[in-house]
Amino acid sequence: MKQNAYDDKITYFNDLSASWDETVGNTDENRMRKLRDAFALIRLKPGSTVIDAGCGTGILFSFIEERIGEEGRLIAVDAAGNMIEEAKKKHAAYDNIQYFASTLEHLTLPHKVADAIICFAVFPHIEDKSAALMQCQRLIKEDGALYIFHLSDTESLNAFHHALDAPVRHDVMPHRDELEALFLRTGFRMVRYIDQPELNFIEARIV
Secondary structure, eight states, rough: HHHHHHHHHHHHHHHHHGGHHHHHTTTTHHHHHHHHHHTTTTTOOOEEEEEEOOOTTTHHHHHHHHHHTTTTTEEEEOOOOOHHHHHHTTTTOOOEEEEEOOGGGGGGTTTOOEEEEEEEGGGGOSSSHHHHHHHHHHEEEEEEEEEHHHHHHOOHHHHHHHHSTTTTTTTOOOOOHHHHHHHHHHTTEEEEEEETEEEEEEEEEEE
């Protein structure tokens, strides 16, 4: 793992945590509509255990909670501890959320604990994507799923990151062929791939 690169990014996201929702537009009604439409592609059942990897301030929490209900379990993970603290404040009403300030690669949880892992707007920022996927393979139940998605197509997303004067400017979302190769090496198979304006959505399942 490129620890220095991660450290710089963690500092970057920590510094933005208090204003994150306003910065990325999470307070915008149109963006929230697009997010809800994208989330409709995710299959969750009442009582499920879901890992929200790179949860930020918890923008997906209400969508997840609607599906899993009070009997479900939400595991919120973010490498930036300040993002976790913001999420705790914003979503204190939920009592079925467990928080971890950790990278996905170093998350310490029992094997086969999750029915689904959701990575929204985080996968490009992961330094060791193979290690992260191996961790997902370890954590997801045999009939579970991994979801990776963004409200942007791959080319636009990568161009956006590249244009930033920030530690994330070199972060890229792999294209389909590279992603399929990553999945093959880490015990996944791609079962759905969408790459169109305002949506990049991938569903993968354990081989």
